[in-house]
Amino acid sequence: MRNYLARSVWIGIGLISVIVFGAGVSATEHLRFDRVAIEAGEWWRLLSAHFVHLSSGHLFLNLAALALAAYVTSPSASLRLQLLAWGWLCLVTGVGLFIFADDLYYYVGLSGALHGAMLVAIAPSPYYSPKVRLIVVLVIVVKVIWEQTGFYDDMANSEMVGGRTEARSHMFGAIAGLVWIAVSQSWKYYERRKSLEN
Template identity: 30%
Template sequence: MRAKTGRDHNRGGDRPVNPVRRVLRSLNCDGGAGLALLAACAVLLLPTLAGEAGRVLLRYDRVALAAGQWWRLLTAHVVHLDARHALLNSLGLALMWALFARDYSPRQWAPIVLGAMAAIDAGLWLCDSTVLWYVGSSGALHGVMAAGALAHVRRGERAGWVLTGLLAVKLAYEHWLGALPLSGSDAVVVSAHLYGVIGGVTVAAFLRPHRTPL
């Protein structure tokens, strides 16, 4: 019988696990997960290469939607005001990935994200008629955070309640006082954050997260 030495080992138990791989694993960025994150960030960053013309073509646009340009309901969430806006949301995606990526399977995350996007689109169309156009991933990322926090709560983890409380405080602040000071100089449609949370957590409520944190 081989005694445990207190070191992490690979499956064969012969060599220590690479420390870089250990760090990547802790951030949910090892192996295929890391490649998937890079691909997701590329989806957010690459549309900026199309410039203003691309942004106008892909954004949520109330008049264009009324004319039947339905693709905007999806593309609005991956196009941004500029490269800085896209980079900030990519960093937000990386943070959500590190915190929650393995709380659900990829097949579960897909409807969560789509549900958040759909809730934002419906909320803006039905409840915010003064919002003529919208771009950005922050609303969908709020839905991801809500779904991830719910997974931790359902596992009985204190961190889940802390995250839920922080998210609730942020939404309340935005509702009463507007966007957070660090949100940037551009106008922020804070209602999209609330709609994203509603959509993400509603879908997540019907899914079973992983029973143990990964």
């Protein structure tokens, strides 16, 4: 049986998203990514925006993706590292949108950070072979690259989610995830080398 305690961070993120959605319009207005409000000093919106959703359909899609990423997460992953990873993914996505998407005034949703979270979850997962893990990582990366081209229709899911899909958030989330993987793998390699030398 898989260790469900290791997924408490993921469950918490899902619960926060459901609670914020249930709180209604007022919560959305105070927590969403709002460029003018952020420029006025409301920096928490860079993180809180990820827990706000446009509609029940939008929330359901993100919760389904969250559950999938949690499912492939290694039960040996420490809660502290998971919290750090989620903080990193949300922060990089929010800051990336703020700095590099200057035409974007409002943003809500977990999908940007989720693209990074799926990468962070699958890369070290003990449940799949290295080949399967590499294929999943490549599929996510190719998807994100495709979304940045003119072939992608950011309004394709508008009826379900209640608005336009902000594909740039997927890109920043994926970049954050890849950086996390690179740093964590480099650290593990360093620790192995150090233990062999001693």
